Amino acid sequence: MPSITVSYRDFCKLLGKRVKQSKLCERLSMLGVEAEAAGDEIKLEIAHNRTDLLSPEGVARALKGFLGIEVGLPRYEIRPSKVTVEVDLSVKSIRPYIAAGVVTGVKLTDDVVASLMQVQEKLHASLCRKRRKGSIGVYDLDTVTPPIRYTTTLPDGLRFVPLDFGRELTPAQILREHPKGMEYGSIIRDLPRYPLLIDSRGVVLSMPPIINSEDTRVTSKTKGFFIDVTGLDERVVNKSLTILMTGLAERGFRLESVAVKYPNKRIRTPNLGPQKWCLSARNANGFIGLDLKPVAIAKIAKRMRYGVANIGGDVLTLLAPPYRADIMHEVDLIEDIAIGYGYDRLEPTLPKVLTTGERSPIERISDKARRVLTGLGFMEVMTYTLTNPHVSFELMRAKGDAVEIANPVSEDYTTVRNSLLPSLLSVLRENRRNPLPHQIFEVGDVVVLDEKTETGARNVRRAAAAVIGEGIGFTYIKAAAEALLRELGISWEVRATWHPSFLDGRVAELVVRGKRLGLVGELYPEVILGFELEHPVAAFEIDLE
Amino acid sequence: MDISTVVEGLSAQEKKVLLALQQLEGKASVADVGRRAGLDQATVMRAVLTLSEHGLIEVFEKKISKAILTPEGWGYARDGLPERRMLVALASCGSEVADEIAARAALKEDQKQIALTWLKRKGWAEFLRREEKTLLSITEGGGAALSQKTPDETLLELLSAQERNVDELPADMKEPLRTLVGRKLVRLEEETQRELKLTTIGIQALELGIEPTEEVSELTHGLLMSGRWQEVKLRRYDVVAPGAPIYPGKIHPQQQVIDELREILLEMGFVEIRGKIVESEFWNFDALFQAQDHPAREIHDSLSLSKPERTKLPQLVLVKRVAAAHEHGVAGSKGWGYKFNTDISRRPVLCSQTTAATVRYLASHPEPPVKVFCIDRVYRHEKIDYKHLAEFYQAEGIVMDPGLTLRDMLGYLKQIVVKLGLPKIRFRPGYFPYTEPSVEADVYFPEKREWLEVLGAGMFRPELLRPLGVRHPVLAWGIGFSRLAMIKLGIDDIRDLYRNDIEWLQKRRMI
The missing domain is CATH 3.30.930.10 (Bira Bifunctional Protein; Domain 2)
Structure with a gap:
């Protein structure tokens, strides 16, 4: 299971409330997050499917609901920015999807930097399948001049200075010489052209999924981010961006959307609209073994950060937060209801299933x-x-x-x-x-x-x-x-x-x-x-x- | 105790020793007594122990030192000391060059060095360096030595004939002995010799008259049938003396834990099933709704096979239903949204989870009630160390019946651990790729004073059940069997489960 480390002090700040460390660990464990504290540092084990919990912001957001500090669907305000991304036809057979966003009002503290680096690394390893399905780039907004072009280059084409490397290299040289090139090069090495993000003045942002350029590096003076996710899987690309940006919003930073112009369509990313799901109270009660009224289930759902759009008899219409990448079926909602109810409150029962034991x-x-x-x-x-x-x-x-x-x-x-x-x-x-x-x-x-x-x-x-x-x-x-x-x-x-x-x-x-x-x-x-x-x-x- | 009672209680051997000692005029070595009494040394020593306890004899211990030739010493006794061989060659060959003389004397390089050292030390030759060469010439002493053995050579000869007690050597051999020991041609070995002497009580006892009686140690068929058992004296045993332990043939400790768990599950009404070591990716992963690009299916997690190269797929309709569940979902699910590839399904792997066996069973038994378990080996791509094995046991069970709930699942888990003798259990949410809801159970182990995670469970996802034709809820649980076995057996290194040290197997008590 993936694990992340969070600072207890920073975590309480995100919760907006000081909770005793032992209580915090105990409650997290009942939320399905195993926690082990050592001094200020808390190590958290995150289930493979809960990629939205790969940052302290994400865990705090879930725990706020579980503890009743802030319940219901998190609302994220997002304004359209003037930034656009123009997608070149040539990426279609190389790395077809991109989603991008802008974050302003950024105050970069050590906690924010640590969390941002960690969440990128963890998303790359899990949801993004080692950067194959998706890869994330974060840049200093002030260093880029829109519109930004998502295009491709020949392996011995455009030279630029990759991050943490003192000199210009061609894309092919990056794969051979840069540590990240050696680690992830296999994803693009055999392609005729390599993906490239470049701004209107010709400044290279990055060569996805390998490395950013030195020119657009985030520094302590950075006031805003331009963020992109490119990849082979559209769902992963969008989810990764949503998880990253809503996490930053939990820090109080402002979100702005970006227009992405494909040759044949135009979209705005990120899409922070909730996902609508129906939950039958009878099914929930039947699966878990409880007898809860629909309103009681609705209350629990809100503690698990769902919005409740409607209760119509037995059926609840739930609004799942946009950052959740794991909901596939009603049973996933039912598990959340069970967790929200509390595994520690579930009394074991023993059914009479009449069978006779038999040795093989x-x-x-x-x-x-x-x-x-x-x-x-x-x-x-x-x-x-x-x-x-x-x-x-x-x-x-x-x-x-x-x-x-x-x-x-x-x-x-x-x-x-x-x-x-x-x-x-x-x-x-x-x-x-x-x-x-x-x-x-x-x-x-x-x-x-x-x-x-x-x-x-x-x-x-x-x-x-x-x-x-x-x-x-x-x-x-x-x-x-x-x-x-x-x-x-x-x-x-x-x-x-x-x-x-x-x-x-x-x-x-x-x-x-x-x-x-x-x-x-x-x-x-x-x-x-x-x-x-x-x-x-x-x-x-x-x-x- | 008066003397006559003591004499009465003596065994036949003890009497023989006493009589032999008398014949040897009251004083002799153990070896001599043994020879005279016709007993081996160990028997004599056993008798001596009792006799001296009763004060009939006294034992004197004497340390003696023996001079024994070393293998190198044996070589020189046969061929002559290197310096002697060099001297003889020097006198006969006419050359002065040391290397040539040594060659003539057939001395090896290390022996040549020894020869030169001792020629000098014994004053047999004079040395001269000229043009990088060592030249030798015989001295007066050397000339005299040619016709006469030196004392160290005499001693070497003496010892090659027979090893000797240092005390018995002539006085003029003391100095040569030191030399030979120094040259590591002779080693000294310490030995304790025991000498026995009759005490006054012993002499009095003998004066009372001692008749050697016939004594037997074993009751035999012959003695029983002839009635002679009434006449002979059966030797008394030291019944409290500890003997060498013997051990029964035993079931392997890990197997004992498996048997205990199996017993519990059979009592709970579970039917035992068996898995396959070589499994297809279809049953090992696809049928469990694990996406084909799921990280657990990567090469670093399971052991894939180059032989056999392919497996056969089950009937097409099942494959199609499973593929549909993956691609776009079934029973209200969204699915994984990728293109299912049956080439991947056909790849063989070493079974990495016992769920492959339970799901196979469900596919052929889709109607309730079903309650089966499986305790089998599973295989992982792991480097073996104190915490990890590449193959280990997993225990798993499933229950299928209409109306089963998550709380029922908790009930089963609780019952299993209570039957294992571990009364405290607590539950928290867990994650497994093919169950929802999922649960982890921590169990309290009093001997370790610790809560440990040993059980994982959940309800199979509808995307797994529907393609198999199962329409009722299925509870599934698994036990971290190795961890349970290690705690039960009190071992900290997981490799010990397969170490098979026979001494350990013999001494470990059965559980």
Whole structure:
């Protein structure tokens, strides 16, 4: 989950009320925001879907409603500015969408700067999918001269000085040399042209989604912002701008809209109008398990910062704030009603759903195998199913085919095991220093490739056991394997066979109705030594399916 | 206790030791007594313990020091000391150049250095530097040494024949011994030798007359059937002496926790189901209404597969309904608003959430009531450390019935933790991509005196249910199983769940 840090002092200022730190954390947790305080700093864990809470302004706005300090739909005044953005036809196949806005009356304090940087970073990482779906630029309003053009440039086209870099670079050089270019370059590297924002005097604002120019940098003297969001996803572009600008409005700054002229249409951004949703009180009560009157639900909705446009019998018409990017269905409203009611006030109930518990057949057999093998004095071990071909095949002197991982984390875990024996031998290797003899077993899954199945592979539950030490060999392990089969109620046949992992003449297959169920034998010396063991090992492995 | 009672209580071995000591004139080493009595040393020592406790004998301990050749010493005993070999070569080869002489004597580089050092120290040769070369000439002492062994060589020979007690060496060998020890050709080993001596009480006891009785340690079939058990004396055991511990074969500790949880869920009427290790992205993600560009589906979170390369999709009508839910929404939802791609659905992954199994079950059992659970391994793209594993157990359950509510969900969670013996639980809002409303439950662990987040739950979203043909609410909960197991087993490093140290497995008590 994304996390943000906020200053307790700044947060109380945003709330407009001093709330004790412990109470604050407790209430935030009941709002679904996990809070951990350390001195003045509070670390907040934000749910993936609540991108409107990625700033202290956003969290304070929600908490104000929850605490009853300020309820209902937040109203944001917005005036049209004279700034326009002209969109060039060439962006259509490159990075088609843009939304922009203006903020004036800005007083830049350390808190504002920290919050603005943080919210951009967090939105880029989450809603904007690492700047692919959307990327944000904030500029000093006084350094840009409208109209602003959203256009494209060739990779070795227009040179400008990118932020935090002392000299002019071409767009292609930025991708190669600038840290942000290296981090996000892959989004545009293969495109024929790169996106560019440039003002009427030819001053470059930025090369989205990579970097702003030094010329339009926000400084401590900045009195107003020009903000843009460009991207591949129109909804994300608009939501990001709305979240950013309404957050700044919570600081008391003034918002102004911008005219965006596409070749074929003209819009004004941001659109701060609420989203209209219908909520049935019956559905809300039914889902949560409450019996609230529509007016009571309306009151709760207001605490969750919804506006209530109308109550018509059972149906409430709610106005969701424009910055909410997570509402997709009535159930999302219902969860907000549950949160507003208070999870700490919900009494657990237990319904009578009449069912009979039932063990899965394979688990029942596995349990029985465990009882038999522990009864024989074997110790159960539990190992990873992830392994590698060296352990599975090379050390076993065997060939085979296994499920292969395309993106392994380490060389030790590149495949899924298709046998339990290598796992047992690895356990014995880890226990070389413990006094002998050892008798161990595992009941667990292996995976075999099988084209006939839906996923191309299937789990197979197996039981395997191994003994290490002098004087306990084939006779003993075969007796143990047969004891297991006998207790499982299986009638079997023993046939001599050959297998590269076992000593010739000391390996047999256990056959049930003509099919090999498993193998039992003394391991081949090279296998023993390969696992760095120094004493004879005998083992069996059988299929429980 | 008077002497006759003491004698009465002696075991056969103890009597044998006493008699042997008498035959050896009242004083002998443990080894000698053992030989005479026909007993091994350990048995003699056990008997000595009792006999000395009763004051019948006295034990004197003597530290002795043995001179033993080191491997290097053995080599020189065989081939001669390096300086001796050099001297012989110097006398016979006619050259003066040190390197050539050493080569003639077949000395290795390190041995040559040793030889030169000792030629000088023993005064056998004179050294001269000329044109970067060391030249040697035999001294008078060297000439004399050619025909005579030095004391250190005599000692080397002596020790190669037999290791010796330092005390027993002739007086003129003391100095050569120091030299050889200094040259690390001989090492000294300390040993404690015990000598036994009869006390006056011991002598009195023997005067009373001691008859060696037949004593047996084990009751046998033969003794029982022949009736001889009445005649022989069964040795008394030291019943309070601690013996070596033995351990039963046991179920693995983590499996014990799984079994306990499974028991609880079965009692609550849940049916156990099983998941697939290799799963399709369709069931692992798409069917759970996780958008195809959702961050959790990125390469850094789940383990994708290169073999098998593809999975088969379920029946087309289901795929279409799921695709529609993603693209433009179903059941009043707005959907994610993107173009669904069935190539992505067909990609295989290692199952990253047990929900894949429960949702598969729902698809084939859309009618109520449904109450199933699954305890299975899931896989993540994680580097293994004390907090993270790439594969671990997840426990999950679902309940489907008309009219189920969020409060019912809380009821199930509460009942599970109460049955786990953890009476305190509290709820707060949570977030999971496929449930709404969602809830996190913190449970109080008295042994840790801490509230810990171990349960997550929620009601499946309609966008997930409707394509499966499910028309009733479904409660779903999951347990952070590893965390629960670690607390139950008292371990702090998650890797210990799979460490399988046999000593640890033996000593850990069953839960």
